[in-house]
Amino acid sequence: MAEKFGEAVKNINEYFSKTFGELFEGGEAEIKMLDSHNLLETGIDISAKLPGKKVNSLNLLSGGEKALVTGALIFAIFLQNPTPVCIFDEVDSPMDEANLVRFFRMIRKFSKDIQFIIITHNKKSMEFANTLYGITMAKKGISKVISIEFEDNK
Amino acid sequence: MAEKFGEAVKNINEYFSKTFGELFEGGEAEIKMLDSHNLLETGIDISAKLPGKKVNSLNLLSGGEKALVTGALIFAIFLQNPTPVCIFDEVDSPMDEANLVRFFRMIRKFSKDIQFIIITHNKKSMEFANTLYGITMAKKGISKVISIEFEDNK
Amino acid sequence: MRLKNIILKGFKSFSNKTSFDFTDGLNIIIGPNGSGKSNVVDAIRWVIGEKSIKTLRGHSMEDVIFKGAENVNPANFAEVTLLFSNKARKLNIDSDEIEIKRVLVKDKSGKFYINGKTVRMKEIQKLLGNIGFTSNGYSIIQQGEIEKFINYSSGEKRILFEEAA
Amino acid sequence: MRLKNIILKGFKSFSNKTSFDFTDGLNIIIGPNGSGKSNVVDAIRWVIGEKSIKTLRGHSMEDVIFKGAENVNPANFAEVTLLFSNKARKLNIDSDEIEIKRVLVKDKSGKFYINGKTVRMKEIQKLLGNIGFTSNGYSIIQQGEIEKFINYSSGEKRILFEEAA
Numbered sequence: 001m002a003e004k005f006g007e008a009v010k011n012i013n014e015y016f017s018k019t020f021g022e023l024f025e026g027g028e029a030e031i032k033m034l035d036s037h038n039l040l041e042t043g044i045d046i047s048a049k050l051p052g053k054k055v056n057s058l059n060l061l062s063g064g065e066k067a068l069v070t071g072a073l074i075f076a077i078f079l080q081n082p083t084p085v086c087i088f089d090e091v092d093s094p095m096d097e098a099n100l101v102r103f104f105r106m107i108r109k110f111s112k113d114i115q116f117i118i119i120t121h122n123k124k125s126m127e128f129a130n131t132l133y134g135i136t137m138a139k140k141g142i143s144k145v146i147s148i149e150f151e152d153n154k
Numbered sequence: 155m156a157e158k159f160g161e162a163v164k165n166i167n168e169y170f171s172k173t174f175g176e177l178f179e180g181g182e183a184e185i186k187m188l189d190s191h192n193l194l195e196t197g198i199d200i201s202a203k204l205p206g207k208k209v210n211s212l213n214l215l216s217g218g219e220k221a222l223v224t225g226a227l228i229f230a231i232f233l234q235n236p237t238p239v240c241i242f243d244e245v246d247s248p249m250d251e252a253n254l255v256r257f258f259r260m261i262r263k264f265s266k267d268i269q270f271i272i273i274t275h276n277k278k279s280m281e282f283a284n285t286l287y288g289i290t291m292a293k294k295g296i297s298k299v300i301s302i303e304f305e306d307n308k
Numbered sequence: 309m310r311l312k313n314i315i316l317k318g319f320k321s322f323s324n325k326t327s328f329d330f331t332d333g334l335n336i337i338i339g340p341n342g343s344g345k346s347n348v349v350d351a352i353r354w355v356i357g358e359k360s361i362k363t364l365r366g367h368s369m370e371d372v373i374f375k376g377a378e379n380v381n382p383a384n385f386a387e388v389t390l391l392f393s394n395k396a397r398k399l400n401i402d403s404d405e406i407e408i409k410r411v412l413v414k415d416k417s418g419k420f421y422i423n424g425k426t427v428r429m430k431e432i433q434k435l436l437g438n439i440g441f442t443s444n445g446y447s448i449i450q451q452g453e454i455e456k457f458i459n460y461s462s463g464e465k466r467i468l469f470e471e472a473a
Numbered sequence: 474m475r476l477k478n479i480i481l482k483g484f485k486s487f488s489n490k491t492s493f494d495f496t497d498g499l500n501i502i503i504g505p506n507g508s509g510k511s512n513v514v515d516a517i518r519w520v521i522g523e524k525s526i527k528t529l530r531g532h533s534m535e536d537v538i539f540k541g542a543e544n545v546n547p548a549n550f551a552e553v554t555l556l557f558s559n560k561a562r563k564l565n566i567d568s569d570e571i572e573i574k575r576v577l578v579k580d581k582s583g584k585f586y587i588n589g590k591t592v593r594m595k596e597i598q599k600l601l602g603n604i605g606f607t608s609n610g611y612s613i614i615q616q617g618e619i620e621k622f623i624n625y626s627s628g629e630k631r632i633l634f635e636e637a638a
């Protein structure tokens with residue numbers, strides 16, 4: 001049980017190295033146990049070094065960088081233990097276009113096996129949709145849905 | 155002293171009605187003292203009803219609506235007691251284009267008397283600038299500034 | 309296994325019965341501020357067993373019932389139904405399709421249903437928890453929350469990894 | 474009264490001495506993720522007297538000193554200078570221009586200056602507090618904080634209005 005945990009953390013760490021490296025086009029990231037001899041209680045620490053930068057603590061990162069690191073972490077966890085459905089509500093809003101495109105390209109790869117439901121305001125993000133839903137409030141205070149399906153993004 | 159406080163709250167409430175009405179093109183909003191007989195200790199409550207909607211509590215509002223209400227509140231406070239400099243870091247990121255334009259039109263009016271320093275990712279917001287600054291990291295890890303001045307937005 | 313359809317009735321801003329089908333792959337929802345996009349996410353989290361009204365942006369559980377609009381009366385109840393496709397039997401019920409439903413009637417306690425049969429919230433949480441689809445895990449990231457894992461303490465990060473293990 | 478210029482030297486990602494002039498009206502800063510935009514806001518808040526390193530995204534005060542980059546050594550100190558125009562004497566010093574500066578040298582305690590004269594942090598906070606320009610008031614909204622006033626308790630809202638009165 002505790003060993004299963006230790007095993008999972010090691011695997012996710014390796015996946016994280018890959019997802020992080022792909023989203024940031026380089027850099028190094030690591031997930032480690034603070035006390036690997038105490039699998040039952042050890043805390044977990046996450047560190048990341050962006051390409052060309054020397055800062056290791058996550059807290060000093062920018063808003064867009066933190067969103068992308070979180071994306072890398074979630075995708076690493078999916079590689080270890082995917083959920084069938086993943087819902088993101090405006091996670092791309094702090095991202096610039098370059099980061100957003102890399103993030104959605106990774107989503108697209110995972111979307112062969114995982115169903116994504118994503119809310120966005122960003123025109124670039126919308127281009128990645130298999131199916132697009134518009135929610136409107138033509139009648140004030142009352143929501144209404146219309147859906148627009150594309151088949152060409154599959 | 156306490157009377158000055160009560161006076162200020164009443165004034166800001168009236169200003170808030172105007173700024174809110176302008177940003178939401180209607181609706182009603184109110185700032186009131188929970189216990190107007192105890193000016194020294196009373197808490198303050200803020201409620202808002204968007205046009206056509208019947209919801210009064212701020213917490214149920216959407217991300218973009220909350221950002222706009224906060225904007226209305228800050229501008230109402232400025233009408234009572236302006237600060238010379240106002241700094242906004244990506245406050246427009248949850249706003250859709252229609253709300254963003256109303257928000258920046260209000261900023262433009264206030265910018266005759268208040269100096270604004272605003273960080274944004276949004277192309278529409280940039281159109282409102284008197285002066286635009288680009289920050290880049292051509293050399294990884296090292297920030298560099300360039301400035302581009304327009305005179306036509308004044 | 310995927311989510312096929314959601315039906316919202318009287319849930320927050322969805323006063324009228326509203327149904328939408330989700331497809332495989334990447335479903336993207338767009339619309340103006342305040343139109344109801346995050347309310348759809350709230351509906352999904354509510355029906356799969358979210359207990360905390362605070363994370364649904366409310367103060368009391370009845371805040372999810374449609375409160376009315378100009379010339380439109382409030383609703384008397386809120387109801388959300390999710391339809392899952394289960395051909396691969398990833399969910400632990402011998403049925404090709406699984407429908408889960410939650411109903412809250414004003415001044416009454418809420419009810420939960422799996423394929424029409426009344427169940428306790430725990431059963432829905434357990435059914436979906438086994439495939440990692442919980443309202444507070446890593447499969448749903450709410451608006452404004454994308455930085456939350458970064459700010460977790462080392463103990464909170466541990467809990468995240470325990471769920472992933 | 475307005476902010477005329479900021480100089481950053483060794484502050485976070487601004488390793489080289491960087492100066493920029495602000496104009497009246499609407500100054501807008503743009504750039505890619507991680508380029509240093511919010512670091513400029515941090516610099517302003519730091520020099521006007523922010524005490525909490527947590528709100529500057531750091532763990533220890535020395536986190537604001539440039540930590541180095543590929544093939545670039547860390548800086549030994551961080552220094553930020555703000556130049557205000559004060560012709561209308563809104564700031565309580567008889568001078569057309571007022572320069573405030575904060576310096577933090579590694580392993581030493583920080584120093585503050587007004588027009589070149591060493592002062593205590595309190596004096597800068599008081600000078601600028603009188604015109605409402607504080608690092609934690611309503612004149613600076615940090616990234617991700619635009620909803621904060623909405624979530625304030627009624628007591629916290631009171632404090633906000635006391636500052637506005």
Ligand SMILES: Nc1ncnc2c1ncn2[C@@H]1O[C@H](COP(=O)(O)OP(=O)(O)OP(=O)(O)O)[C@@H](O)[C@H]1O
Pocket residue numbers: 141204207209214215216217218219248319320321339340341342343344345346347348371372373374375376451
């Ligand atoms: N019980 C309720 N009855 C009626 N309307 C409600 C109820 N609860 C919330 N609302 C309304 O729903 C709206 C918020 O919807 P939602 O958060 O889904 O918007 P959104 O589309 O996500 O917008 P944004 O793009 O700004 O995030 C608010 O205007 C709120 O007043």
Ligand SMILES: Nc1ncnc2c1ncn2[C@@H]1O[C@H](COP(=O)(O)OP(=O)(O)OP(=O)(O)O)[C@@H](O)[C@H]1O
Pocket residue numbers: 050053055060061062063064065094295484485486504505506507508509510511512513536537538539540541616
């Ligand atoms: N002491 C330091 N030395 C060197 N670099 C630092 C230091 N502190 C922070 N940084 C770097 O500054 C960058 C963050 O800068 P900042 O938050 O200003 O970005 P930003 O332009 O606001 O980006 P975003 O658009 O994503 O919000 C991070 O990459 C971080 O590693």
Ligand SMILES: [Mg+2]
Pocket residue numbers: 216217218345346347451
């Ligand atoms: Mg939303």
Ligand SMILES: [Mg+2]
Pocket residue numbers: 062063064510511512616
């Ligand atoms: Mg930033």
